[in-house]
Amino acid sequence: MSDLAAAPAAARPNLNGLWVAPPLIVLALSFLYPLALIARSAVLGETGAPDWSGVLATLDSRPFLNALLNTGEIAVASTAGCLALGLALALILAFVPFPGAPLAARLIDTFIALPTFLITLAFTFLYGSAGILNGALTQGFGLAEPPVHFLYSAWGVILAEVTVYSPFVLRPLLAAFSLIDQSQIEVAGLLGARPWRIVRSVILPAALPAAIAGGSLCLLLTVNEFGIVLFIGAKGVITLPLLIYDKAIQESDYQAACVIAIVNVALSLGLFGLYRVAARRLGG
Numbered sequence: 001m002s003d004l005a006a007a008p009a010a011a012r013p014n015l016n017g018l019w020v021a022p023p024l025i026v027l028a029l030s031f032l033y034p035l036a037l038i039a040r041s042a043v044l045g046e047t048g049a050p051d052w053s054g055v056l057a058t059l060d061s062r063p064f065l066n067a068l069l070n071t072g073e074i075a076v077a078s079t080a081g082c083l084a085l086g087l088a089l090a091l092i093l094a095f096v097p098f099p100g101a102p103l104a105a106r107l108i109d110t111f112i113a114l115p116t117f118l119i120t121l122a123f124t125f126l127y128g129s130a131g132i133l134n135g136a137l138t139q140g141f142g143l144a145e146p147p148v149h150f151l152y153s154a155w156g157v158i159l160a161e162v163t164v165y166s167p168f169v170l171r172p173l174l175a176a177f178s179l180i181d182q183s184q185i186e187v188a189g190l191l192g193a194r195p196w197r198i199v200r201s202v203i204l205p206a207a208l209p210a211a212i213a214g215g216s217l218c219l220l221l222t223v224n225e226f227g228i229v230l231f232i233g234a235k236g237v238i239t240l241p242l243l244i245y246d247k248a249i250q251e252s253d254y255q256a257a258c259v260i261a262i263v264n265v266a267l268s269l270g271l272f273g274l275y276r277v278a279a280r281r282l283g284g
Helices: 002-011 016-043 052-059 062-095 101-113 116-127 132-141 154-165 167-177 182-190 195-223 227-232 240-250 254-283
Strands: none
Touching: 016 052, 016 254, 052 254, 062 101, 062 154, 062 167, 062 195, 062 240, 062 254, 101 167, 116 132, 116 154, 116 227, 154 167, 154 195, 154 227, 167 195, 182 195, 195 254, 227 240, 240 254
């Protein structure tokens, strides 16, 4: 009897692995299929036949090369600014006790939830041609023209991105600082080490994985930033996302837009891999 009861159970198919099917289907429909359509449109010309000359012409064009250079320069500069500002804020919030430090950290975190164009709009009111700063300088010194114009340049884009994305560096740094043994800092202070040497020898080595993780995430986000660049409208500052928009919407050159989009996706995936490696190192 026991053998007869066990036979149907043994014959049942193993369905434990089927739970992966729904997420794979969602991934294929939401990401892989649209990406395949973009890749197909990048390779095929208007006739529907492979058009590699169009691909090479796009990759060798001056607008694409300038956009690639602008994207890299702005992303690297913004990431460096995020690291510098995030590190300074994290050191102050973690090791310089003052009333309201937790509230200040929460207020800084709110920048993560805000749309990027709101920060850019606020900067327009502050630093724009008719903004508060230019208005005060023009009236105070009797100037005929507004003296501050950096907002409508690559520096304005960098400043906005640093303001928006610095919390992505601040958060992991604060988490890393909370794991530092305070006795090490106290011993270093008792031995006569100056504050900067304590930061350099004790704090920064422990925070390096967090800084790498936060910095690589900022690099990924700034490479793909579109709203800030579009809203500021800096003359001559065209990045890859903005060039894709121009090619697709303004010029209706969908093959060139898809070619540039594939480059942008490849760059983003590479940076995401860097972020995952850094995050894994931080967690391990």
